[in-house]
Amino acid sequence: MKFDFDKIINRRGTNCYKYDEMPNDDTIALWVADMDFETAPCITEALRRRMEHGCFGYTMVPDSFYQATINWFADRHGWQGIKKEWFIYTSGVVPAISAIIKAVTEPGDKVLVQTPVYNCFYSSIRNNGCTIEEAPLHHATSTQGDGKNDYATNHYYFIDYDEFEAKCADPKVKAFLLCNPHNPAGRVWSADELRKMGEICQRHGVFVIADEIHCEFVNANATRDGYLASYIKEDTPKYHPFMAVSDAPCAVCVSPSKAFNIAGLQIANIIIKDDSTRRRVNRAININEVCDVNPFGVIALEAAYSAEGAEWLDALTHYIYSNYDFAKAFIEQHLPQWKVTTLEGTYLMWVKVDTDADALCSKMLKEANVYVNSGTMYDHGTEGHHFIRINLATQRKRLEEGLKRIAENVKGECEM
């Protein structure tokens, strides 16, 4: 095996947010969206070479940085024709979102989100003096069977377009913050869904901010056989860059940080076609003083968006989605009262539980020494209280141990 994703890495004592925030060395950390794997060897090697140079002053972004990104999105995702002039680089997707909101809204405006959704969306909207408007995603279940036995059950989310349009029609709604693929709902939006959302936004003058940080994580094994079939045409999930399928005015935010586990290196790109919008966002990036990046982020991005990076990423996603199959089967067997949302994309599994999620997560940490996120972080209504989010991007052994501890604690027994 060329890449060893089973290798356990002790991250305690490295100023690691995910582990050093935990109460002790034995805590199984299945929370924040950060992976427990070493990054791709081609990235480590490029960083080592840069590190050995020894000078780490202010940095600039070379042409090769843009070219690597343009080639990556064209070759891997079929997004042709991106131009270097459309880019604004910055230190992260959250800083990018914040600057775009600042540029396209006035304080007091509303920004639309599809709940449940990534918690920083809420803070970015509020921090720019805007109000959150929710177009909730809807949860559904479909079961396939032969009349005697059920052989597959899917729990998944879909969009109510009438509701979405009614929200967009509110003149106070100036922007829509799209999460593509969606954290934590696990959906990879089809071209049709994106096009429809884009058409609605365009009709009502709502600017689309597409956060595509999770775009590399698509579950290639997932088929939509038996669910969503009457609703969308694509029978397997595929990432579509919003800008590649919709004409709606938009800004797309991308970064190799999630896919290559380099969030600490702080590098991201905003891609905007329209000159005047891009100028306004650029101004906001400068006002927020997040216009500088560090030499390691630039080097890491170029190394990630390469043939070697692609090979590593293919192996990684294979590993992660076999973790998903394992975790789903484990929960179906040992915690059948819980419902695993079908994971089309991301490595964050969204699970419906049968007790209050906040209380459950505190109990798991205290009694089972496992930490998972409560749904209340991502949904501020009642829905959040019924879900937990489990990070699958860890070694199988750790995941298995974490799930066993959870099941034992919930049931008081587990035969695995």
Ligand SMILES: Cc1ncc(COP(=O)(O)O)c(C=O)c1O
């Ligand atoms: C949807 C989404 N956007 C953005 C981020 C964070 O982006 P960054 O670290 O580049 O600010 C995350 C991290 O979990 C995320 O899930």
